[in-house]
Amino acid sequence: MKVLVALGTRPEVIKLAPVIAALQQRVEVKVCASGQHREMLQQALDAFGLRPNHMLDTMSPGRSLNILAARLLEGMDAVLEQERPDWVLVQGDTTTAFCAGLAAFQRQIRVGHVEAGLRTGDLNSPFPEEANRTLLARIASLHFAPTRLAARALRTEGVEESRIRVTGNTVVDAIQQAQAAWPAGIPSSVPAEIRARLEAGPAVLVTCHRRENFGAVMEAFCNMLARLSERYSELQWIFPVHLNPAVREPVHRLLGGRPNLFLTDPVDYHTSLYLIRHAQLVLSDSGGIQEEAPTFGTPVVVMRQHTERMEGVHAGFATLAGQDTLAIEEAVNTWLGDEHHRNSLRAKANPYGDGQASGRILAALLGKSVEEFHG
Incomplete structure (x- = not known):
């Protein structure tokens, strides 16, 4: 199995780094960085020792969201043509996540959405993130909801129960990974x-x-x-x-x-x-x-x-x-x-995760049963 992980901003790197580490133990992994936030993206990549297989050049000062999206779709399409993955994994609600998911969907490649189901109910708050994650919910094959509240939002929108896994938030995995590297x-x-x-x-x-x-x-x-x-x-x-x-x-x-x-x-x-x-x-x-x-x-x-x-x-x-x-x-x-x-x-325990989210995501992609995070 080959999984292409798409990321473009600092938060995506942080939340996908432990997932990439888990995936690398069992499947072939390729990482594509979109360049959406190039300076802060590199800072986060360095923090986790990640080196993308593909680095796109999509963002420059003053570009509109539409131009960014057009460049992301074009760049991601070329990467998908080259890699031909079985899954494309995206995280959250960025323009990178949505465009990578859309590019994969239009090539009939399965999309896994990490941190699925977060909602405010207001398309303008946050903008454009609420629209990005809502649209992703229509095309994802697997929805990795961080909490039961997020899973409930997906069910309310008509997402089939069989496509939802409550994993906990991978940010807690990232915190544990980071702290393990702190001397003293x-x-x-x-x-x-x-x-x-x-x-x-x-x-x-x-x-x-x-x-x-x-x-x-x-x-x-x-x-x-x-x-x-x-x-x-x-x-x-x-x-x-x-x-x-x-x-x-x-x-x-x-x-x-x-x-x-x-x-x-x-x-x-x-x-x-x-x-x-x-x-x-x-x-x-x-x-x-x-x-x-x-x-x-x-x-x-x-x-x-x-x-x-x-x-x-x-x-x-x-x-x-x-x-x-x-x-x-x-x-x-x-x-x-x-x-x-x-x-x-x-x-008090962190209500968002227990540090086991990445393992649950790996298990779900491999078709194995997942013991859900209950908070």
């Missing part, structure tokens, strides 16, 4: 400046990158962070700033030069996990961080109108605060003001 429990890649900030006092981690938070929303977030960093001056506010100019320009313009608010370039995956582990709180619009933080018992304030990851909210790890800065500040004040509540999270 500290990643060797953590920059000296970040180590110094963590030694200077308790920290709050901030990330923000989604399209729906660009423009006026991003500026409002920055003004809010300025207020919070002044109010909680004893805390170190650490903000790895996304490379997208729509994020970098307002963040550096409005937040640069504040003594306890450290703006840095995007950090590698090992450093990101280390920051989550040592933070008292995370403010983020990231989906992956919502899944990673529970492993370390770190609470998250989700700066989005909707989340497709309600498991963390239901389990008490996350607060869905929306885009309103007053609601976000209220959530921050609540978490930072209740040390007992924060500490209680450390005894």
